[in-house]
Amino acid sequence: xxxxxxxxxxxxxIAELWDKIKxxxxxxxxxxxxxxxxxxxxxxxxxxxxxxxxxxxxxxxIGGFEVAEKLNEKLQKNHTILxxxxxxxxxxFESFDYQPFNFLRKNIMDSELPDxxxxxxxxxxxxxxxxxxxxxxxxxxxxxKEIKYINVFHGAFEIYTSNGKKHTAYGRIGQLYKTxxxxxxxxxxxxxxxxxxxxxxITFDKVILDDGETSLHIGRTYLENLRKTYDLFxxxxxxxxxxxx
Numbered sequence: 001x002x003x004x005x006x007x008x009x010x011x012x013x014i015a016e017l018w019d020k021i022k023x024x025x026x027x028x029x030x031x032x033x034x035x036x037x038x039x040x041x042x043x044x045x046x047x048x049x050x051x052x053x054x055x056x057x058x059x060x061x062i063g064g065f066e067v068a069e070k071l072n073e074k075l076q077k078n079h080t081i082l083x084x085x086x087x088x089x090x091x092x093f094e095s096f097d098y099q100p101f102n103f104l105r106k107n108i109m110d111s112e113l114p115d116x117x118x119x120x121x122x123x124x125x126x127x128x129x130x131x132x133x134x135x136x137x138x139x140x141x142x143x144x145k146e147i148k149y150i151n152v153f154h155g156a157f158e159i160y161t162s163n164g165k166k167h168t169a170y171g172r173i174g175q176l177y178k179t180x181x182x183x184x185x186x187x188x189x190x191x192x193x194x195x196x197x198x199x200x201x202i203t204f205d206k207v208i209l210d211d212g213e214t215s216l217h218i219g220r221t222y223l224e225n226l227r228k229t230y231d232l233f234x235x236x237x238x239x240x241x242x243x244x245x
Contacts, residue, residue, distance in 0.1 A: 002124065003049065007037040007067070008056035008085065013106065014038070017054060017085075020113055040067035049078050052120065054104065057086040057095070068098040076210060079145075079197055081123070083116065099234060123233075126181050127197060133159065133169035140167070144184055148209060149216060150176070150193040160214075162198070186229045189219040196233040202226065 004021075006014050014036050021034075035050070037043045040062040043053075053075075057064035064084055068075070075082060084095045087106040095103055101123075102116050127145040134140070142161065151158040152173040159167040177187055187193050188207055194216060201208040204223070207216045218226060 001031050001033055002051040004032055004034045005037065005043065005048070005050040005053040005055075006034065007040055007043045007053065007059075007064070009038050009059045010056070011038060013056075013085075017109070017113075020109065021117065040064065043067060044070055049074075050080055051078075051124075052081040052083070054083050054085055057084050057091055058088070065094070065098065068100075072098070076200065079210075081120065101234070126184050129181055131179065133157070133167065135168045135170065142167070144181065144195065145197060147185075147195050148198045149195060149214070152176075152191050152193070182229070184233060186222075186226050188222050188226050189217055192216050196230050199230055202230060 006017055008014050008017075018034055018036075035046075035048065037046070040055075040059050043055075044062075044067060055064040055067060064086075068082060068084075074080075082098065082100045083102045083104055084091070084098075084100050085104045085106055089103075089105050092103045102119070104112055104116060127143075129144045130141050131144065131147070132139055132141050142159065146161050146163070148160045148162055151160070155170060155172065157169045157171065157173075157176065159169060161167065173187075173190070173193070177185070177193060180193065184196050185193055186196060192207075194207055194209075198209050199207055200210045200212065202218075205218050207218060207226070208214070209216070
């Protein structure tokens with residue numbers, strides 16, 4: 001179940017957006033639940049966690065940028081996908097400060113929303129892919145969004161997961177990396193594979209994960225591909241193959 005929020009002071013836009021989401025076939029792929037707010041303060045006060053928020057930028061009591069700023073820590077912690085909505089496309093560059101997944105222009109929603117929805121479905125699908133590993137007790141399965149990073153050593157792996165656990169598996173890093181989706185998992189060092197979903201910051205030599213404590217060294221030859229893959233994961237890939245959706 002994925003929880004979607006639409007926050008906009010225009011009730012007609014909320015209804016229209018929800019109807020179009022259903023038309024563009026989000027629900028057949030993913031079970032969803034939609035919550036709506038007509039005031040950004042109500043969204044903040046709700047304390048609810050969402051997988052995806054459509055957030056209007058210009059609302060009378062509190063604007064979308066301010067809402068995003070107040071919820072920033074929570075959105076990052078929950079890996080909430082944020083999409084700003086506005087009829088004023090000049091705000092798109094200012095929105096980059098809040099790292100949205102996309103920017104929906106209300107005045108041309110009919111032409112933009114289908115592509116945004118396709119990208120969302122693709123993103124959610126790759127995050128829910130299942131991978132099989134084996135240790136001395138046999139095989140077990142982890143979903144992509146559960147794997148934070150993998151540490152490789154002497155023909156074995158240490159798999160660190162989002163619930164704070166560590167799993168052991170066996171194999172070679174080259175073989176393992178071929179099985180992982182390169183749109184979400186990126187090799188940053190000869191010993192590390194990281195899930196883009198959990199990256200908080202990339203410096204010239206380190207990846208900082210969202211727990212604020214885990215810091216992983218970046219091999220010099222991996223930095224360029226890391227930045228490119230992370231940007232595509234965060235902001236969407238305009239060149240993805242629709243046949244994969």
